[in-house]
Amino acid sequence: MRRSPAGFRPVVVAAAAAGLAGCDGPLSTLDPAGPAAATIAGLWWAMMSGGIVLLTIVMALLAWAFLRPGAGRTTSPRVWLAGGGLVLPAVVLTPLLLAGLWAGERLLARPGVPGIVRVDVTARQWQWDFVYPDATPAVSTNVLHIPVGRPVDVHVTSADVIHSFWVPRLAGKIDAIPGHVTVVRLAADRPGVFHGVCAEFCGTAHAHMGFTVEAHAADAYEDRLRRLGRNTR
Template sequence: MTGLSRALAAAAALVLGGCSGWQSALDPHGTDAARLASLIWFIVAVCAIVWILVVAALVPVLLRRRAPRPEPLAIDHAAERRMTAAVGLSIAATVVVVTVFTLASFVTTRGLGAAADDDLTVVVRGKQWWWEVEYPDPDPANVFQTANEIHVPVGRAVRLRLEGDDVIHSFWVPNLAGKQDMIPGRTNVLTIRAERPGVYRGQCAEFCGLQHAHMAFLVIAEEAPAFEVWRGRQRRPAATPLTADQETGRVLVETRQCGACHTIRGTAAAGTTGPDLTHVGSRRMIAAGLLDTTRGALAAWIADPQTLKPGNLMPLVPLDPEALRAVSAYMASLE
């Protein structure tokens, strides 16, 4: 990438990525994203050339003085022929440009999403308003779920099976791939391949309700050994409480409404409505990108989720200060 294109990509990242500064289709870190970025730059370059040519042809015409005609109603056949030729040439050039754009788009998109039998498969379900992420395995004991966070190995194609659970969502991680809709009752497939380690922000790109803007996720690309370590940890049951506060929090989670909506493997909590919380303390963020994962943020979310994210499906569970402290301590320990 040239210095100019890097500068333009950085400027576009600030616009497209908001405060994050690194969510941009013009800063590709994946194979498919690089192809799409090349297509974007090609289209921008051709459009810039067309604009320059149009302005170059228009300026002399605007600045030229016309001599008054001796007969105002007389037809200037030479001028008519020139105008006809100019219009015909413009139409032909438009057809050529549109045809070239169509062919370039076809060639670029035809190669996207190529998958092989040994690709890693991850199931992603869009919900209002969070992302359920499941890692299938032939052995049911090795299947696990997480939320709003997708870990992938660097340099390996990952086949994402995208499903909509309630309304139409759209999965988009611009640094790695293009958009793909998630439609209830239908499974779409998108293949991503991260070429270097990093944390890439994704976003729902289809208006899906009140909290659509607060429906982000992270794709964390790691070297293969680090990914396998992470996957091994995720397959384990929840950590055993180590303090009195954590033990009290575990009991409260199992006996209050929490356990009816959330799963914490290795405990009596086995709900399926909300995210799997078995390793929630190891995630970088909660509430689909609304808050960083800290004990304080967990306590704030548990205390009043409707104020922080109005309309989400998590109800307000009344807890006194001591109970809230215990539950937040237990949640933070689940790493």
């Protein structure tokens, strides 16, 4: 199995944490099966820990004010305002923003990466049509086939209203907007079936607009596309 080296560590961390908290599920962002989802899950665990620490600090200060009335009388207001209002957020937000932008840069679907697979997706009320331009004229509906370990650029558009393409265990979501083509890069680091949903409200059957992503090993993938092509023809 091939994994992008950058995504490896978050995968391990996230998997360990997920085991602890019971975060598995067919649509769980905390049970990642690809580098993009793993990177983001790693971000979450870091932010959650930091968030809990900060909330605890504020609550402790609050409790202190009530349990030791007047204890803060000698503290200069400037300490509260500059320390808590400026220094604390600056110390927390600067690394967080940079980490977020850094992670975002790595997840972008930038061209020039070897081995990219392209899929064109058209969302409509209420189904997903997938076209595989590398293996024309293969098409499929509500099932997307991808090769394991290779980056897949999903080019998304809509034939009617706005939908959103989301496979939580593989990557973040991207909206399907009529008149626009948007791109999300995802990859699966193991073979298997992953579930996807429409994440943008799109009408009465919004809740039923699910699909699946089947990740195949290289040979099986080629074979699968050939069969899809034959069916279409």
